[in-house]
Amino acid sequence: MKKIILLLLVGLPVWVMCQTGNLSIIPQPVQVKMGEGSFELNPAASITISGVDAESRKVADMLAAELGRATGYSLTVRTGGMMPRNTGNILLSLNKSTDASIGNEGYTLKVTDATVIITANKPAGLFYGSQTFLQMLPKDIESNTKIENVSWKVPVLDILDYPRFGWRGMMFDVSRHFFTKEEVKRFIDDMVKYKYNLLHFHLTDDEGWRIEIKSYPNLTKVGAWNVKKVGTFGNFTPPTEDEPRDYGGFYTQEDLKELVQYAKDRFVDILPEVDVPGHSLATITSYPELSCTPGAEKYKVRSGEKIMNWSAGGFSALYDNTLCPANEKVYTFLDKVFTELAQIFPFPYIHMGGDECAKNFWEKNPQVLELMKKEKLKDVHEVQSYFVKRVEKIVNAKGRKLIGWDEILEGGLAPNAAVMSWRGMKGGIEAAKQGHEVVMTPTTFCYIDFMQADRAIEPPVYSTLRLSKSYAFEPVPDGVDPKLIKGGQANLWTEQIYNTRHLQYMVWPRGMATAEVLWSPKTTRNWTDFTRRVENHFTRFDAAGKKYAPSMFDPIIKARKADNGSIVVEAENELEGLDTYYSFDNSFPDQYYQKLNGPLTVPTDAAALRVINYRNGKAVGRMITIPIVDLKKRAGILKMDAED
Ligand code: ACM
Numbered sequence: 001m002k003k004i005i006l007l008l009l010v011g012l013p014v015w016v017m018c019q020t021g022n023l024s025i026i027p028q029p030v031q032v033k034m035g036e037g038s039f040e041l042n043p044a045a046s047i048t049i050s051g052v053d054a055e056s057r058k059v060a061d062m063l064a065a066e067l068g069r070a071t072g073y074s075l076t077v078r079t080g081g082m083m084p085r086n087t088g089n090i091l092l093s094l095n096k097s098t099d100a101s102i103g104n105e106g107y108t109l110k111v112t113d114a115t116v117i118i119t120a121n122k123p124a125g126l127f128y129g130s131q132t133f134l135q136m137l138p139k140d141i142e143s144n145t146k147i148e149n150v151s152w153k154v155p156v157l158d159i160l161d162y163p164r165f166g167w168r169g170m171m172f173d174v175s176r177h178f179f180t181k182e183e184v185k186r187f188i189d190d191m192v193k194y195k196y197n198l199l200h201f202h203l204t205d206d207e208g209w210r211i212e213i214k215s216y217p218n219l220t221k222v223g224a225w226n227v228k229k230v231g232t233f234g235n236f237t238p239p240t241e242d243e244p245r246d247y248g249g250f251y252t253q254e255d256l257k258e259l260v261q262y263a264k265d266r267f268v269d270i271l272p273e274v275d276v277p278g279h280s281l282a283t284i285t286s287y288p289e290l291s292c293t294p295g296a297e298k299y300k301v302r303s304g305e306k307i308m309n310w311s312a313g314g315f316s317a318l319y320d321n322t323l324c325p326a327n328e329k330v331y332t333f334l335d336k337v338f339t340e341l342a343q344i345f346p347f348p349y350i351h352m353g354g355d356e357c358a359k360n361f362w363e364k365n366p367q368v369l370e371l372m373k374k375e376k377l378k379d380v381h382e383v384q385s386y387f388v389k390r391v392e393k394i395v396n397a398k399g400r401k402l403i404g405w406d407e408i409l410e411g412g413l414a415p416n417a418a419v420m421s422w423r424g425m426k427g428g429i430e431a432a433k434q435g436h437e438v439v440m441t442p443t444t445f446c447y448i449d450f451m452q453a454d455r456a457i458e459p460p461v462y463s464t465l466r467l468s469k470s471y472a473f474e475p476v477p478d479g480v481d482p483k484l485i486k487g488g489q490a491n492l493w494t495e496q497i498y499n500t501r502h503l504q505y506m507v508w509p510r511g512m513a514t515a516e517v518l519w520s521p522k523t524t525r526n527w528t529d530f531t532r533r534v535e536n537h538f539t540r541f542d543a544a545g546k547k548y549a550p551s552m553f554d555p556i557i558k559a560r561k562a563d564n565g566s567i568v569v570e571a572e573n574e575l576e577g578l579d580t581y582y583s584f585d586n587s588f589p590d591q592y593y594q595k596l597n598g599p600l601t602v603p604t605d606a607a608a609l610r611v612i613n614y615r616n617g618k619a620v621g622r623m624i625t626i627p628i629v630d631l632k633k634r635a636g637i638l639k640m641d642a643e644d
Pocket of ligand 1: 355356405422
């Protein structure tokens with residue numbers, strides 16, 4: 001950790017650190033020059049837009065609404081003309097001649113003791129400038145109800161700001177668990193506070209098809225519904241015939257158009273994903289003829305029961321959850337689906353998934369073997385490549401570009417496809433070397449469905465991604481053309497996410513880290529200052545009644561086997577200034593217990609280690625109880641179970 005901190009500190013321009021004082025803007029702006037004094041919002045003030053365009057007007061209306069909720073002020077929005085002369089007013093001004101230094105999304109924000117002036121080339125810049133302004137107001141601005149007796153002040157300063165990457169995405173899986181249209185809007189509301197501009201919408205998977213497709217009504221009549229199960233997804237008992245299949249839902253085309261417009265008003269594009277040829281059990285349950293495996297008509301939309309055979313190595317499925325690459329009906333189906341999709345989503349790309357396609361059924365299937373012979377495909381990877389190339393033709397024919405997970409490289413990439421690199425950076429590197437566009441989203445830095453603190457207290461997921469690791473993400477690898485790296489995204493898979501409170505816990509603050517990686521210059525990254533700002537944002541989340549993970553306050557506990565066979569534990573912390581206290585006697589440690597500040601041998605008869613972090617005599621971490629059997633697994637003395 002120390003190494004990461006040091007590395008991130010090295011490139012930091014000194015003036016950013018010393019001059020921004022207690023400002024807590026995330027993502028960190030490109031340039032901040034602090035002045036003297038402050039601006040105070042005036043209840044009689046107005047927001048003026050310099051132009052008359054509808055987009056700027058919407059930005060001003062949204063800012064007035066955001067400011068109005070907690071202040072109770074009804075700020076007037078004025079279109080065109082000059083800002084009134086009385087103090088406390090806000091001006092959103094579009095540049096008459098383009099300022100090349102800030103591009104399409106950048107802005108300048110000038111706060112004096114009398115006025116706030118945001119300038120930009122495009123309304124998107126005015127919107128991002130407004131987000132920055134909102135973040136500088138006292139935390140109570142986040143409240144959903146009026147708060148009295150707050151002086152709504154912002155420090156006098158000058159900001160120049162623009163993004164590092166144009167693709168700043170968040171992937172939201174609404175298939176594993178369905179989230180309503182209103183919940184998706186709240187997700188977008190939270191994204192834009194941190195200047196994300198792309199919602200990658202994972203709309204289909206084994207557990208549910210979520211888009212109304214008029215030419216294939218069973219997709220939502222049948223494919224959108226499974227059996228409600230609660231617990232740890234992945235190992236649920238298989239549903240019985242008599243259990244009701246009433247859990248799930250879908251978006252009508254009108255719902256989706258409404259979401260596209262809602263996102264567009266906030267300068268967010270929506271990238272739709274239809275995941276094929278794997279992850280398609282919901283599709284096959286709706287239309288079994290799209291499978292080439294006999295018996296597919298008995299398949300059911302997955303309810304979280306076991307489907308993959310991980311012990312076989314690679315991606316091997318217990319049920320054939322793939323669309324048949326040797327069946328022309330599949331291509332007719334995809335043509336119709338992408339026709340309807342392109343009418344809903346104007347974004348230039350359509351995502352075809354392409355990940356984790358189990359090919360064990362293809363290897364034995366006479367239709368697939370026949371296709372291989374006919375098309376001279378030497379293995380099942382080339383079969384998938386054949387499939388991807390055909391899908392690309394369909395997608396291109398709808399006027400859209402194809403993007404897919406990095407498996408679409410296997411067996412040969414389609415000629416114009418963009419690649420989303422998730423199994424590390426290597427797929428992205430390879431695609432960029434072949435001249436293709438790339439979005440970086442490696443599991444190691446971007447999978448925000450992973451656990452964020454000690455496994456003993458986190459809802460179980462198979463891997464961990466701590467905040468510091470999210471923050472250490474660098475999307476542009478050495479040796480590739482940076483122009484081909486469009487940006488990156490954080491991915492929220494929802495197998496283990498059953499409700500929006502937990503969703504918020506998983507997204508924040510890691511979503512803040514990815515936002516800063518994608519927006520701010522690499523040279524301004526500073527872990528210590530970032531975590532100071534994150535703490536400030538936690539108070540804003542508290543004011544808004546939103547959940548977040550306090551995991552950065554918790555210790556990282558490691559265990560190893562000593563030469564004499566005993567277990568040795570050690571604690572590390574992501575933040576400076578934390579003290580870890582412990583017990584082995586089953587009591588709850590506090591700051592009067594001993595500190596765990598070096599390697600410690602676990603007493604032979606101990607049943608559990610308990611630890612908690614304090615800072616300046618105040619508990620900031622959570623009480624973590626780790627049974628000794630778990631420490632033995634960490635030390636490699638006992639074997640991990642499948643559930644571990
Ligand atoms: C993925 O995580 N299967 C793209």
